[in-house]
Amino acid sequence: MEERQIIEYDALVIGAGIAGGEAAINLANTGYKVLLVEKDHSLGGKMILLSKVFPTLDCAACITTPKVSEIARHNNITVFTESEVTHIAKKGDNDFVAQIMKKPRYVRVEDCTACQLCEKACPVSVRDEYQFGLIGRKAAFIPFSIANPKAAVIDIENCTLCGACEKACPTHCIDFTMETEYYELHAKTVILATGFNLFDPLEIPRFGYGQYKNVITSMQMEREIAPTRPYNTILRPGDGKVPDRIAYVLCTGSRDNTIGNPICSQICCMYSMKQAQLLMGALPMADITIYYINIRSFGKGFEEFYQQAKGMGVNFVKGKIGKITEKENGNLILRYEDIAEGVVKEAEHDMVVLSVGVKSNPSAGKIFDGNSLKLDPLQFVAQQDFLGSPAKTSIDGVFVAGTASGPMDIPDSILSAGSASSEAISYLTRYQSL
Amino acid sequence: MKERLGVYICHCGGNISDYVDVEKVRAAIEHEEGVVFAKTTMFACSDTNQTDMVQDIHEHNLDGVIVASCSPKLHLTTFRNVTERGDLNKYTYVHANIREQASWAHSDDKLGATEKAIHLVKAAIAKSRYADPLFPNQFEAEKTIAVIGGGIAGMKAALSLAEKKSNVILIEKGNRLGGHTAEWGSLFMTDEKGFELTTRIENDLRKYNNVTILTGEEVIDTKGSIGNFELKIRRQPQKEDDPMEIMELHVGSIVVATGYDHYLPKQGEYGFGTNETVITLPEFKQLVDKSTSKSLEFKGKKINNIAYVYCVGSRQSEGENTYCSRFCCTSVIHTAIEAKKKFKGIQNIHLTRGIRTYGKQELLYAESLQMGDVYLEFDEHTLPEIHTEDKKTVVTVKDILSAGKEMEMEVDLVVLVTGMVPRADQSIGSMLKLPKGRDRFFNEIHMKLRPVETVIDGVTIAGTCQGPKNISESVNSALSAATKSFSYISKGTLETEPIIAKIDQDACSWCDKCSNACPFDAIEQIEMGGRTVASVNPIVCKGCGMCTPVCPVDAINLIGYTSEEIMSMIDALA
Incomplete structure (x- = not known):
């Protein structure tokens, strides 16, 4: 048995993406001591790797880094990176014991x-x-x-x-x-902010991802247009050519029963339109086409952003992509059903971006005893009182923040994290002696 | 006079350096008087650069720091804190905005943008030379929090504050709690009834004796600022000759949860008001909820075929509501399913502008398709039309999903899927001076990362007063707002910025020009040595500077922006 160091905090927050970070700051600003555990090497989750954010087009790094810096410097927050919570047992009210492995x-x-x-x-x-x-x-x-x-x-x-x-x-x-260090943590409440996984488009072979070099994911495009971008310009990976006919395939891995994900990922329409607008700025001569089923620009300022994309000349085609094939020159032929005309068509593009969706990260389910933490059928953390107290899970004292409970964008993650930290503070107060 | 200044010029990862030649800016200012060194940096706000800055302050024995980067709204506090960690007074830090004011504003003119950035940095250096150390004002904050609006958001905000042992006053203008939710019938995803949800929250709320619930009472005036707001409340007269009761409350923070209004279609819009088979979504929800018979009846007539016209009052291409109301697709699909399950012979025909059942709500859409609901789609250029033919209601639509085919159908009921609009009564917003967005809902500080805080310190916004939301989202927003309000004042003491107006009372001869100019009611007249002079309340003053130029005897200085500092900046800009 490894030697375990025993540590004590008021709250354990698992996951240091934007939701976990926000929850940790809320607790810390109220005076509680927080241990924030992150399995990756850096704070900031997926948001810190984005280019700009919709619909404000703020640079993601500019607004994430100060938040991350605040977390790292906060007197009431201790951060463990490269660390995993391997097991949590609830011993009683306000009494959780977590095993943590710090690699x-x-x-x-x-x-x-x-x-x-x-x-x-x-x-x-x-x-x-x-x-x-x-x-x-x-x-x-x-x-x-x-x-x-x-x-x-x-x-x-x-x-x-x-x-x-x-x-x-x-x-x-x-x-x-x-060497790996082992900790036994005693905490009074737990917040799960374990985030989501991106859909892996290898699951849809007919789109040719991994086979055709100029078919990339939206997250790869996100990197190509980020300030800390790898090529310092936009290139198609096959031959380094600057693309001028780019296609977006929405709902890749979302609203699709054939790959077991019937739900909508909530963010792909918007980030694709954002990327399209940024690409039009970077490559003024390029044509951008977005193939969609429905455009879901439902949040604050989103519909206006959609109208703006249309106004800028982004080409929106209502139709599902059946199959993608590659030409000898690396260009791609997209076969699709054009709903407006009711016919099957083909179109040639020199680069295809698959707008990959949000899948659950079921890891949180495994760290609790038995099946005490309930997951929903899609393996997201189940919300016990979805309307009345969305952050409550099946375990009293364990709360869920951000995309661990389902797809959501950044502001919704922030609100969900605010909700989880509010529930956690209430839970801590309930058992606090006066 | 500061003699050892460090200057940092930020690339902002291309946001600045794509248009402003930051290296040229650096070279142009590095020999300015008092500058010890000038550096460029990829992200001035990054943790690494912040660490470097602290080190530089110590190593070079700096007495002032200037960062030229984005708007001070984003990072003034960040760099003030860095300065403080370097053991300098944080108010001596000076910020130059070369992104919003140079690179973004002049992206078509790189030379001009660079030239302007050089001037802005020179002015910041000039100001920094005169910057005096300042100290924040500390004061006691009232720990009671007011929540305005007793709908689902307001109730949940109040409940969550009560759970945190905070004193809460929940103020509702109407005569009951529960807002729209209580009238909403069966709810999406859980099928709980609206009033069941609001009743269980209200019951929880009434268990706490640290909650005061005021119904039938209206806020008619607000004064003060974070830590010390004064609210004037008027009790709505119950009977005509009831005396008007006015009460004053003292609170430290305010959660605004005033909600939304249902969009009311215009007379004749899709036959509303002229064809009696045309009703709105809330009316339809009531009808489905209240009907107990085996078939659905409306005005004595059995209903079989129902047409739902989506986006009524939302996503208008002509009209002021350009936004999507977010909740309505899911709400109407949920109700249509309910109607079909509850009553015999219902056929649902949805005329949509693209279904937006985002996230897990997609499962409801899938269920409705499986149950045989018909979906047609139109766009903003060809709206459906409602006619009456032989006393029958006929709907026509050009359907995108069947390549633009004209469809015509006879229906028994038309449901206009009406969205959310901002409250017609905007009095709370006006009293608290809350800014509104283009959509006329209240605006947050930052749409992405600070969605419940407002530019008015101590005032947070919860639920749909900030923009359309469903119930679950409103509750998350309410709890977030409550937490922020709680963390503002739970310690009982607060600090305010020292950058406020200062009156030279020897020179002042009270003419009331400054107090008229003050948007925050921070200036009062006092008696001093037998003379009437102006006096600034340091807690209420925001340092906006409105009073400074109107003083006829030049007796007002804004601390941190003294005439000396401003004149030196103007010289540098010239």
Whole structure:
């Protein structure tokens, strides 16, 4: 049995994306001590990797980094990155015991200056997951330029233990003797902000993702147009050509029973229209076509954003894509049903963006005893009182924030996180002695 | 006079550097008087740069810091805090906005944008040289919170505050709690009745003795600011000769949850008001909820075929409601399913502008399709028409889903799927000076990350007064607003900005020009040494500067923006 360090906090927040971060700040600002546990190397979740946000077109990095910085610096918040909550037992009211596994980073964060000399020295190149495979990275690497903490990580799975990084490091912060640390946490309440998974378009072979190089996902396009973009311009990955006829395939992996996801992902219409507008700014000569079933611009300022996209000349085609095939020159033929004319048509594009949807991250279900945490049929965390108290789960004292309970956009995640932290504060108050 | 200034010029990841030559800006200002160094940075707000700044302050023994980046609305506080971590007085920090005021405003003129950025940074440097350390005002805050509006959002906000042991006053203008939700019949996703939901929340609420529920009472005046608001409440006379009762309340924060109005179609809009088989969504919901017979009847006639016309009062291409009302697709589909299950012989025909059952609500749409509901679609250019032929109601529509085919159908009832509009009664918003968006709903500070806070400190907005929402979303918004209001004042003491107006009372001879100019009622007249002079309430003053230029004897200075600082900035800009 590993040695476990025993730690105590008022609240455990699992997941440091925008929802978990907001929930942690609300609790911390009310005076509660929070442990924020994140499995990845950085705070900020998926939002910090986005280009701009709809419908304000604020740069995502500009509004996420200060939030993330506030979380990292807050006196009442302790952050564990590279960490997973492996088990939670409810011992009684206001009494949860969580087992946490903190994996080694092999870099002492406090000493690392993010000088990137280890990156230069490292001879191993692998796929960069933060650029969604558009480019490579080293096995010794800084996750991304606005990561928090901004410090190197050794990807031990791919590391050859050559020691080049260690020699190159001017502050001697690389430490291969680091080991996994185990903690036993006593907390009074738990917030689940475990987020969502992106739909993997390999599940729809007829779209040719993974087979045709110029078919990419919307998250890859998000990276191509982000300020910290990999190519510093927009290219199609097949041959580096600047695309000028880009197609968006909405509802990739959403509203589709054939891949087991009958629901709407709530965000894809809007982010696709956002990307279309940004692309029109970056590539003024490009034609952008969005193939859709219904445009769901339902939030504040969204319908106006849709009208703006139409006004800018984005081409909206109501029709489902049947099949995508590749031409010799890397261009793609989209076969679709044109609803307006009631006929099946084909169109040629030089790049296709699959607007992938939101799938559940069922991991939270596994960490509680038995089946005490109920999930819904789609494996999202079930909301026990959906209308009256949307943040309540099947366990009293455990609350859900953000996309862990279903698809939602950033403002809805913030509201959901506000709701979860409010319930958590009420729960903490209920058992607080006066 | 500051002699050791550090200047940071931000690329903003291309937002600035795509149009402003930041390197040129840096070179142009690095030899300005007092500047020790000038640097460019990819993201000034990033954690790494913040750490570097603190280090620079210590290493170079700086006495002032300037960041040229985005709007101070975004990051003034961020960099003030950095300055403070570097052991400098945070109010000596000076911000230059070269994004909204240079790169974004002049994206068609890179040279001009760069030139303007240079001037803005020079002016900031000039101001920084004169910036004095300032100290915030501390004061006691009232810990009671007022919630205005007793619908689902207001009730939940009040309940969540009561649970946190906060004193709450819930003020409802009408004679009962529950708002629209209580009248809404069966609800989506759970099939709970609206009044059952509101009743169980009201019962919970009434268990707490730290909650005061006022119904039939209306806020008629507000004064003060965060920590110390004064609300004047008028009791609605119950009978004609009841005396008017006025009550004053003292609260620290206000949650505004005043809700929405149902869109009321214009006379003749899709036959509304002229054809008696045309009703609105709320009327239809009531009808389905209240009918107990085996078949649905309306005005003594059995109803079989129902046409639902979507987006009435929403997504208008001609008209002021350009927005989508968000809840109505799901609401009407849910009710149509209910009607079909409850009554014999119902055929539902939906005339939509594209179904928006987002998220899990899609399952309701799938269910309705499986039950055989018919969906037709039209666009904003070819709206459906309602006629009466031989006392029968006929609907015609050009259906997009069948390649523009003209459809005509005889129906027994037409339901206009009406959306949400902002409250006609905007008095609360006007009293509190809450800004409104283009859609005329109240505006939040930041649409993405701060959806319940407003520019008026201490006032939060919950539920549909901020924009259309369904019940679940309203509750999330209400709890978020309650938490923010709670965290503002739960400590009992508050700090306000030291940047406020200061009156030279020796020079003042009270002419009331300043108090008339003040939008916050922060200036009062006092007696001092036998003279009447103006005095500024430091808690209420927001430092807006409206009073400064109107003083005929130049007796008012805005702390942090003294004439000296402003003149030096003007010199640098010239």
